[in-house]
Amino acid sequence: AQSVTQLGSHVSVSEGALVLLRCNYSSSVPPYLFWYVQYPNQGLQLLLKYTSAATLVKGINGFEAEFKKSETSFHLTKPSAHMSDAAEYFCAVSTYNQGGKLIFGQGTELSVKP
Amino acid sequence: EAGVVQSPRYKIIEKKQPVAFWCNPISGHNTLYWYRQNLGQGPELLIRYENEEAVDDSQLPKDRFSAERLKGVDSTLKIQPAELGDSAVYLCASSAPGTSTDTQYFGPGTRLTVL
Numbered sequence: 581a582q583s584v585t586q587l588g589s590h591v592s593v594s595e596g597a598l599v600l601l602r603c604n605y606s607s608s609v610p611p612y613l614f615w616y617v618q619y620p621n622q623g624l625q626l627l628l629k630y631t632s633a634a635t636l637v638k639g640i641n642g643f644e645a646e647f648k649k650s651e652t653s654f655h656l657t658k659p660s661a662h663m664s665d666a667a668e669y670f671c672a673v674s675t676y677n678q679g680g681k682l683i684f685g686q687g688t689e690l691s692v693k694p
Numbered sequence: 695e696a697g698v699v700q701s702p703r704y705k706i707i708e709k710k711q712p713v714a715f716w717c718n719p720i721s722g723h724n725t726l727y728w729y730r731q732n733l734g735q736g737p738e739l740l741i742r743y744e745n746e747e748a749v750d751d752s753q754l755p756k757d758r759f760s761a762e763r764l765k766g767v768d769s770t771l772k773i774q775p776a777e778l779g780d781s782a783v784y785l786c787a788s789s790a791p792g793t794s795t796d797t798q799y800f801g802p803g804t805r806l807t808v809l
Contacts (some may be wrong), residue, residue, distance in 0.1 A: 590735075612795050621799060623698065623785060623800030624737070631795040674794045676760050680725060683796065684736025 582607045582673045586686035591687055592691040599643075599658040601688045604669030607654065613654040614672040614682065624670065630654060641665070666692045696720070698801035700786050706807045712774035715804045719768070719788030726763060727798060730770050731783040737785055743769065773806075781808045 586604040603610055614633050616624040628639025635647040645656045654671060668689050672682040708711050719726050720775050729737035740759065742750040744768035754761065758777070763769040774782055783805050787798040805806040 582738075585798050598794070616800075621802065623787075623802045624798075625800070629797065650771050672736070676794050678794055679742065680727075680789060680796060680798070681739050681742065681750060682737075684738070686734070687736050 581612065582612045582675060582678070583684045584671050584673050584683055586669075586671050586688050588688055589686065590689045592693060593661045595604075595643060595663055596660050599656070599661045599665065599690065601656040601669050601690065603645075603656065604652050605654060605671075605673045607673060609675050609676055609677065612674045612676075613645075613647060614674070615643070615656050616670045616684075617638065618670065618674060618687075619631070619669040620667075627656070630650035645658075651672075661690075661692045663672045663692050663694065666690055698788055700800055700801035700804055702804055703802060704720070704805050704807075706809065707776055708802075708809050709778055710775040712772065713776050714770055715784050715786075715806075717769045717786030717801060719786070720790075721798055722791040723788035723799070725789045725791060725796075727787040727789075728761060729787065731775050731780070731785055731803070740771070744786060754771070769774040775804075776808045778808050781806055788797070792793055803804045 583606045586602045604680040614629045628637045630647045638644045671685040727741040728747040731737040743763045761771045785802040786804045787800045789796040789798045
């Protein structure tokens with residue numbers, strides 16, 4: 581079975597500071613990994629995904645994530661936070677034999693201070 | 695291109711009452727998902743459709759929940775009777791064709807409050 585753990589339910593950064601949101605996964609087979617963002621009263625939007633190609637994945641809005649098999653991690657980063665980045669972020673895992681079923685972490689709420 | 699459409703956006707009912715949610719996926723998307731998102735949690739899959747067929751309903755509480763996707767396009771999720779613990783956001787998503795690496799596109803959800 582697969583699972584995802586997001587370390588830190590709340591992260592607060594200053595505008596212009598580095599954003600680092602942590603995600604660790606567990607999977608008995610090679611995983612596919614996703615980061616989604618959810619703004620208030622909206623659905624989830626895909627930021628980026630790892631599907632076994634390049635381990636460093638670039639997404640929308642300047643975000644990127646690196647797949648590290650040895651650490652079972654897929655942390656999300658952005659060099660400089662904007663106020664508009666304030667939202668809930670979800671890491672999710674799937675595998676080839678799950679037919680598209682996503683297992684989500686509990687989410688990390690990102691606050692950006694001016 | 696229109697995104698995933700869900701209605702209603704908000705619903706407040708008393709326990710033991712029935713409730714239904716409607717979803718219209720992105721045109722051409724064969725795969726449709728219903729997720730439930732409890733407060734402070736990530737979404738959890740309830741049911742997945744490939745066209746008209748429910749291919750994964752293992753997480754659907756079948757004693758009170760039912761779903762249908764007639765003609766393989768829009769879908770309805772029903773709860774009867776609702777319980778206090780059913781208060782959550784119900785999200786619909788779609789993808790094409792629905793493999794493990796495909797992007798799922800989510801609707802805005804229906805926020806259900808059971809009193």
